[in-house]
Amino acid sequence: MTALDITSLPKVSLHDHLDGGLRPQTILELADEVGLETPAADAEALQAWFDEKSDSGSLVEYLKTFDLTTGVMQTTDALARVAREFVQDLGADGVVYGEIRWAPEQHLQRGLSLDDVVEAVQSGLDEGVADVEATGRRIRVGQLVSAMRHLDRGLEIAQLAVRHRDRGVVGFDIAGPEDGFAPERMRDAFDYLAREFMPRTVHAGEAAGLASIRSALFDGRAMRLGHGVRIAEDITTAREDGDSTYVTLGPVAQWVKDREIALETSPSSNLQTGAIAQWGDELIDHPFDLLYQLGFAVTVNTDNRLQSHTTLSRELGLLVDTFGYDLDDLAAFQLNAATAAFLSLDDRQDLVDQIVDGFERA
Template sequence: MEKQIAAFAGATGPRVPTSEQIARAPKVLLHDHLDGGLRPETVVELAADCGYAGLPTADPKELGEWFRAAADSGSLERYLETFAHTCAVMQTRAALVRVAADCAEDLAADGVVYAEVRYAPEQHLEAGLSLDEVVEAVNEGFRLGEANARVRGRRIRVGTLLTAMRHAARSQEIAELANRHRDRGVVGFDIAGAEAGHPPTRHQAAFDYLKGENNHFTIHAGEAFGLPSIWEALQCCGADRLGHGVRIVDDITVGEDGAVGLGRLAAYVRDKRVPLEMCPTSNLQTGAAASYAEHPIGLLARLKFRVTVNTDNRLMSGTSMSREFAHLVDAFGYTLADLEWFTVNAMKSAFLPFDERLAMISDVIKPGYAELKAEWLFGPRG
């Protein structure tokens, strides 16, 4: 079958997938913020439940448009301000369960088969919940959402990353929290927030603790700040993955003749297969790239960096994994084989045991793409 497909592609040239095929393709998501992916109607209803009067509008459609417009400012700092509204309505156990369940269901409906969703427990304590109660509520919501997705014929597994805020001083506490809930839904740790003025080395003790516990962590680095942020995340802190990492392109030169040169940091990232959690639409909003066609993901993928495609904040960016893939197909002419490559990259880089990652690739991802590729030859089944 694979030889037939390869021969078909060679005879007719590569064919880009349709939007319907992209929607059906199995996807893996490593960089998605829980407080950045709420349904607008959920925000409105939760605001009414808790008496939050700070929303710019109570109309769900208008609110969704407001979030996207506010995030389109080109400034990371302005982008982060939109989270004040979502976090405000995520302060009770019931609200956290609902938001997490919605998240799992929405991702499953978009064809995501594995997701790592991150959030900062320290931002959900205003109504009296403890850090452990926040984690337990979110995990309960994800299990509920997974079950609801199964009823609809969709499969998804969701792991959580506990995030500490770069500007705060609770990273050690959150790292210990992540370790305490390890193997109970939490798969790793992260730091997030404005990079400038808040280097990852401020949280070195937390990273050293996690390494001592043989635990996984990723670091937001190389998004709004440049190569020093990436270098520190890798060489000082020992990050397993880079959240965004888009500015690694600053260490790559492309000559007028098309010759490509990699600086030592870029070569290290590629040689060590450091996963890059790239979020194209979000990067356009924060000014890290001018357009999809100019996004560094095209060059980095061509150079075979360990590139993954992600949503970052589905509400603020008005996006989904299918939309992210569709934008890249339009910009670079990617085929189903390319989308499969991104997906396998992500699954290889997930914070799951090796045998579970391998099973997901062999039993779910590759068969799903093989079926879609076969449709080019034989048409859809049935």
């Protein structure tokens, strides 16, 4: 199966950060407009800088690259442009539904309000959808408003998300440094969201382990887990006489599996940030295949297309090359994502039908 074949397939992107999906040339042009210094003067060299800085094996170091991307996203025009190009790039990659997460509180340095930045991003997303549809393709997108878990504005951002739920926002997330900043710190925000019936996904099981996942499920009432790969810490495998392998799920893993709580895995990013370091440092060591074979609701995502120098089609291609997946497997990943999308039941069924139709024609 070639990358071109995968690009043509209908895909669902659930975990894709707006400030991690800028085009290098756009960064240079926006930085020039506001007088922000960049570490490279041309797009190719700037991409190489992101490649180097993102392969540290540390989530903390990985996150430092966002100082540059958020630095150029501080005006309404810049936010709208980045959002528009983001959707254009999703459409070019064959994505038919994308949830785009970002943290509005990181874009207030030049005097914009929280509502201003959400509206600016939505205007860009709408323009991007129109651009994609003008090419004869179909795409739908929604905003996932994220609160930075270390900045203690969770309730305020949750209220922002609810205010805009009928104007493009489809859900809430918490992002940023995971280790040491458990979801329980924002329990008031999650209580409010539950009362308002607002969908929630929570970054957990990336830079921290089972305790973080437990808090996401209990305190955050998470409907999906952002990355979630360290749920594998709650899985025990043992080989006995012969070739038989026995697998035992702990209580957290069993809960996540039984309730089909989607895992928003991002293979390349998980390698870059060290999320799977305890199992190895190559894609073959990623617990993705174990989770898939055990029946977990795994989904495939990019996390940050710029930092990982990737696309959703590339991530799927890497899994095909590593684990030998075929078209049916790729369809399963997309159907898992469609089922977990923060859409109405009818809209999720339409999305499922679109994916099934697209894969049948492949």
